[in-house]
Amino acid sequence: MTDPTSTDSDGRPLVLLDVDGVINDAEMLVAIRLAADPPTRAESLGIDVIQSHGHHVAIPRYMPELVQTLVNECEVWWCSTWRSFANDEIATHLAIDPLPYIDDGTRSTGTAWKVSAAQPTIAAAQAQNRPTIWIEDFNGTFPDIDSVTFIVTGPWGVLRWSDLDVDALTSQANPPR
DSSP states (O other): OOOTTOOOOSSOOEEEEOSBTTTBOHHHHHHHHHSSSHHHHHHHHTEEEEEETTEEEEEETTHHHHHHHHHHHSEEEEOSTTGGGGGTHHHHHHTOOOOOBOOOSSOOOSSHHHHHHHHHHHHHHHHTTOOEEEEEOOTTOOOOOTTEEEEEOOTTOOOOGGGOOHHHHHHHHSOOO
16 A cells, blocks of 8 residues: 655645546446447547446547646645555556556445545645645545645536646646745
């Protein structure tokens, strides 16, 4: 298990990144499954469907570049019910190295477990005066955590370039000296 207090100390922002509803576009997965010709439908939607741990994951074709940008500019941790499993086929498809991950040692789902399990990691980043960004499909329930910027993808949404201010992330990651 990843030590939740072993955050990067180079000043980069901390990003907590969910999978389902953020990287995995569940709405498009349904559309693809209902199509008469699923591979053609996935192609027309710009979606790659991969298999991971017995589940289909629908990843928009722009997502690898978007996540790679986050990884290059920030310290990214998985904060997902996928936990360490996100480091398998999903990370491979995104062309990123394995990431540290938030885990509470249970098989809990939803967001409530993430809030308490992420607290030590958030506190460690905040102790270093590092910005913290949590990218999640919160479904209307937001954690009560000070000094965290929430990027919400919505209840069947997916992360898009327009959700991120890459210039702001870059300036936070590389402050003037």
